[in-house]
Amino acid sequence: YKEELEDALTAVKKAISIAEILKGDAEETLAACYATEGDICLQKGDYATARPLYEKTTGMWVPKYGEHHQIIGGAYNGMGVLFQQTSNFSKAAVYLGKAAAIFESISSPDDPNLATIQLNVAIVQLKTKEMTAALVSIRNVIRIFSANPALAPSLTQAYDVAGFIYSAQEQADSAEFYFRKGIATIMQVNKNSSLLCQINTNLGLFYLNHGRYQEAQDCLQGAVDLYRKIAGENRPYMATYYYNLGNLNFARKDYQQALFCLQKAIAYNVAGFTDTLGTSNPVVRNVFDKLTLLYSLEAKASIFEVKYYRNPDSLQFLKSALANIELATQVADSMRTQNKPEDTRSVIDMHTLPYPAAIEFAYILYHRTGDPAYLDKAFLFSEKSRYASLYSSMKELEARNIGGIPDTLQEFDRMVHTNLAKCNGALQDEKLNPRPDPKKVRELAQRQFSLNATADSLKSVFEHHYPSYYHLKYDRRIAGIRQVQKGLDENEVLLEYAIADKKLITFIISPITATMVSSPIDPGFFQNIDSFRNMILRHDGQHGSEAEFAKVAGELYEKLIRRAEPLIRGKSLILIPAGKLGTIPFGALVKSENLPGNKSYKTLPYLVKDHPIGYACSATIYLSTRDMNHHPGNHDILAFAPSFKQGNRMLVAELKARGAEFVSLDGSKE
Numbered sequence: 001y002k003e004e005l006e007d008a009l010t011a012v013k014k015a016i017s018i019a020e021i022l023k024g025d026a027e028e029t030l031a032a033c034y035a036t037e038g039d040i041c042l043q044k045g046d047y048a049t050a051r052p053l054y055e056k057t058t059g060m061w062v063p064k065y066g067e068h069h070q071i072i073g074g075a076y077n078g079m080g081v082l083f084q085q086t087s088n089f090s091k092a093a094v095y096l097g098k099a100a101a102i103f104e105s106i107s108s109p110d111d112p113n114l115a116t117i118q119l120n121v122a123i124v125q126l127k128t129k130e131m132t133a134a135l136v137s138i139r140n141v142i143r144i145f146s147a148n149p150a151l152a153p154s155l156t157q158a159y160d161v162a163g164f165i166y167s168a169q170e171q172a173d174s175a176e177f178y179f180r181k182g183i184a185t186i187m188q189v190n191k192n193s194s195l196l197c198q199i200n201t202n203l204g205l206f207y208l209n210h211g212r213y214q215e216a217q218d219c220l221q222g223a224v225d226l227y228r229k230i231a232g233e234n235r236p237y238m239a240t241y242y243y244n245l246g247n248l249n250f251a252r253k254d255y256q257q258a259l260f261c262l263q264k265a266i267a268y269n270v271a272g273f274t275d276t277l278g279t280s281n282p283v284v285r286n287v288f289d290k291l292t293l294l295y296s297l298e299a300k301a302s303i304f305e306v307k308y309y310r311n312p313d314s315l316q317f318l319k320s321a322l323a324n325i326e327l328a329t330q331v332a333d334s335m336r337t338q339n340k341p342e343d344t345r346s347v348i349d350m351h352t353l354p355y356p357a358a359i360e361f362a363y364i365l366y367h368r369t370g371d372p373a374y375l376d377k378a379f380l381f382s383e384k385s386r387y388a389s390l391y392s393s394m395k396e397l398e399a400r401n402i403g404g405i406p407d408t409l410q411e412f413d414r415m416v417h418t419n420l421a422k423c424n425g426a427l428q429d430e431k432l433n434p435r436p437d438p439k440k441v442r443e444l445a446q447r448q449f450s451l452n453a454t455a456d457s458l459k460s461v462f463e464h465h466y467p468s469y470y471h472l473k474y475d476r477r478i479a480g481i482r483q484v485q486k487g488l489d490e491n492e493v494l495l496e497y498a499i500a501d502k503k504l505i506t507f508i509i510s511p512i513t514a515t516m517v518s519s520p521i522d523p524g525f526f527q528n529i530d531s532f533r534n535m536i537l538r539h540d541g542q543h544g545s546e547a548e549f550a551k552v553a554g555e556l557y558e559k560l561i562r563r564a565e566p567l568i569r570g571k572s573l574i575l576i577p578a579g580k581l582g583t584i585p586f587g588a589l590v591k592s593e594n595l596p597g598n599k600s601y602k603t604l605p606y607l608v609k610d611h612p613i614g615y616a617c618s619a620t621i622y623l624s625t626r627d628m629n630h631h632p633g634n635h636d637i638l639a640f641a642p643s644f645k646q647g648n649r650m651l652v653a654e655l656k657a658r659g660a661e662f663v664s665l666d667g668s669k670e
Contacts, residue, residue, distance in 0.1 A: 005044055012037045021435070028071070031061045035075045047082050052422075054079050070113065073102035077117050084124050092124050112151055115144040119158055126165050138162045153195055156186040160199045167206055179203040192230055197223045197237075201244060208248050220244050239269035239292050246299055255303050262303075265296045278303075279320055281327050290335050297328035298354050305361070315368060322361040326377070328354040329384060355385035360500035363516060375516060376481055379507050382498040383478045386576070386618035405466045413458050420451040467624045479620040481507075481514045487623045493568045496576035496619055497560070508564045509619075510571070517563045525559060528552050529580045536588065546601055553604075554592030561589060561607060572612040576619055587613050 012033055019030035038053035057075040058067075080096035083089070096117055103114040119141045125134035138161055145155035159182030167175035182199045190196070204219030224241040231237065242265035249258035259278040267273055270293065271286035278300070287293050304321035311317060332353050362378035365371070427444040462470040479487075484494060488511045496507040500518075504525070507516045532552050535545070560581070561568075575586050587608030607613070616622035 005040055009037065009040050009044075012040065027060070031057050031071050034060075035071055035078065038075065038078050042078055042082055042085075045085075047086060050078065050082055054082070067098070068102055068105055070103070070106065073099045073106075073113070073117075076102065077120065080117075080124075081120055084120065084127070087127075089124050089128050093121070093128075096121050096124065110144050110147070112144060112148065112154065115141045116154065119154070119161060122161055122165070126161065126168065129168075131165060131169055134165050138165060152185050152189045153193070156182045156195055156199060158182075159185060160202060163199075163202065163206070167209075172206075172210060175206060176203070179206060192226070194227065194230055197227045197230070197241075200226070201241065204248075205244065208244075208251060211251075213248065213252050216248050220248060233268070239265045239289055239296070241265075242268060243292055243296050243299070246296070250299060250303065255306060259300065259303050262296050262300050266293060266300075269293050269296070281324065284327065284330050284334060287331075290331055294328050294331045294335070294354070297324045297331065298357070301325040301328065301354075301357060301361075305357075315365065318361060318365060318368075322358065322365065322377075325354050325358045325361060329358055329381065333384065353385065355381045356498070356500045359385075359498050359505060360503065363500070363503075363505055363518060366516065372514075375514065378498075378505070378516060379481050379496070379509075379514075380478060382496055382505075382507065382578075383618055383620050385498070386578075387478060387620065405462070409458075409461075413462075416451060416454050416458065420448070420455060423448050423451055470624075477620075479623050481509060483623065484509050484619050485511050485514065487626070488574070489572075491570070491572055492574055493564075493571045494574040494576065494619060494622075495564060495568075497578040497581055499578050499581075504559060506560070506564060508567050510567065513567065515567075519559050519563065521559065525556075526580060528556050529584055532556055532588075533584050536585065546604070549601070550590050550592075550604055553588060553590035556584075557589040557591055557607065560586065568611065572614070574614050574616060574619075574622060576616055576622070582617075586615075 016033045019026040019033055034053050034057040038050045041050035041053065054075045058072055061072055076095045076099035080092045080099060083092035083095060100117045103111060103117060107114055118137050122134045122137035122141065125137060138158060141158045145151045145158055159178045163175045163179035166178060179199060179202060186193055186196050200219045200223040204216045207216035207219060227237060227241060242261045246258045246261035246265060249261060263276050263278050266282060267276065269288050270282040273282035301321045301324035304317045308317035308321060358381040359378050362374045362381065366374035366378060423444060427448055488494060490511055494509045498505045502521060504519045504521045505516055535549050587606060589607040591605045
């Protein structure tokens with residue numbers, strides 16, 4: 001409770017070592033100790049250690065005594081908070097619901113333990129934008145905590161959450177009221193609490209978002225000064241505080257001071273890095289808080305971008321912007337690919353990744369300098385952005401539809417890695433035991449070896465039979481332009497699209513040439529994408545709709561294909577769409593200058609009439625899958641003819657009028 005976490009950790013580990021010796025005589029104490037160690041690790045942000053401790057608590061208690069005990073309720077609450085802090089809100093809700101059910105069955109409705117769980121539920125509801133439910137939860141929590149003066153710290157946290165809820169609902173007066181009420185509450189009991197730093201920071205960010213810069217400065221600087229007084233130069237938290245001050249000064253357009261604060265944030269965050277020059281950056285290792293480092297580097301890049309646009313002749317500013325955003329992509333990559341529990345998502349998945357800005361900076365430098373190295377960088381960032389998106393989807397959906405991998409094989413893979421993680425943890429625990437059992441250590445080591453061998457065998461199966469899945473899960477290599485050129489046939493051209501700030505960038509790559517061009521885009525571009533797709537989906541063949549379709553399809557053709565025309569004549573196209581572009585059929589785009597006077601869907605100059613078209617989600621995935629061995633199946637075929645609304649005879653008659661082009665399928669209905 002005094003926030004002396006290292007001392008707390010030492011004490012609870014001593015208690016565990018004693019309880020493990022006593023075994024059955026101290027079983028309840030041992031379970032409570034594991035849960036307490038989990039709480040300490042959770043408070044330190046060490047999620048990888050906290051989760052197995054909670055699982056150990058429930059694993060040793062529930063089979064013997066059932067779930068209805070406050071120790072298990074506390075462990076479930078800890079698991080809920082862990083998943084909430086790693087942005088897996090669905091799992092957080094499940095565990096918090098289980099914790100609440102336990103305390104509801106063993107305590108009164110006004111039990112502070114139950115209120116603590118409800119506070120965590122309110123946070124999840126806030127994150128998932130269930131505002132009405134969040135308000136109901138937080139009001140009940142405040143009512144319970146207000147009845148007991150000893151619960152002032154918990155009440156402060158409840159006021160803090162209430163401030164966030166009202167702020168999200170754009171009720172600024174109510175939000176400010178609750179933030180200030182939280183400050184007043186904690187000030188009455190402890191003027192040197194880190195909780196006071198936290199709520200001062202949140203109030204400062206509230207003021208920053210509302211343009212009240214001096215009040216924001218007072219709160220944010222006050223939080224920095226107080227935390228330094230309480231904890232000294234604790235790197236991770238000081239990094240966060242200085243990042244916030246950097247954002248404030250950026251909003252004030254005091255770019256030099258903003259750069260100073262952001263550089264201090266980076267120095268606090270990276271062990272061994274002390275350089276305060278705004279143009280220097282660290283090597284990405286020994287980082288305390290990667291997410292804050294990511295934010296800090298992006299903010300620095302924004303400052304250099306502003307400086308460049310103010311001084312367009314100084315390319316050094318833009319090069320500095322690119323250097324910072326490139327390092328930010330490295331941090332994002334390391335966060336995304338780090339080993340996480342199978343069923344948690346890293347907070348990086350919730351963050352707007354830095355790749356569009358990186359592509360934009362590299363594009364400008366390429367066209368300003370003509371240096372092909374910037375073309376290579378831009379394409380690499382484009383590929384990384386797709387890989388990040390696909391990898392996030394694979395984690396969230398467990399890759400069920402990627403690479404054609406059977407569900408049973410995926411489940412077996414997940415089970416092997418889950419068992420391996422448990423075995424690794426058990427082996428480590430036994431080795432750290434004051435009296436390790438040699439037989440148990442030997443058995444666990446043998447099981448670890450066996451599971452690793454199975455995992456390696458599975459990896460080999462994925463590599464040879466499911467290359468898409470293998471690449472996403474194991475292979476971190478990204479294809480560069482030269483690799484793409486080597487992988488293309490002589491009659492193929494690859495068009496890869498990237499959407500940057502108000503700009504559509506197209507990479508045009510053939511076996512012997514590579515370049516990138518851009519077109520300005522605005523909200524109308526995205527409206528055309530929606531309209532084009534909707535017209536195809538709702539197509540009913542009504543007379544007059546052809547002109548509207550041709551107009552929208554032609555405008556999209558101008559943006560997506562026109563500038564590439566000289567390089568794609570007579571070629572097959574491999575298209576790598578971006579964002580919403582992945583929802584439309586490029587083959588149905590229309591050359592606007594070749595429209596017939598009497599427009600008909602049959603006579604429109606579609607792109608597919610001039611170019612065979614293939615699609616891929618990324619150039620890297622395309623190269624990894626095009627040469628895969630296709631094993632012959634049983635040659636059975638299931639085919640579906642077009643389906644038309646009942647009573648719409650016009651289109652059916654039109655199809656029949658095509659003669660040889662229309663083939664009736666035996667057994668089908670007209």
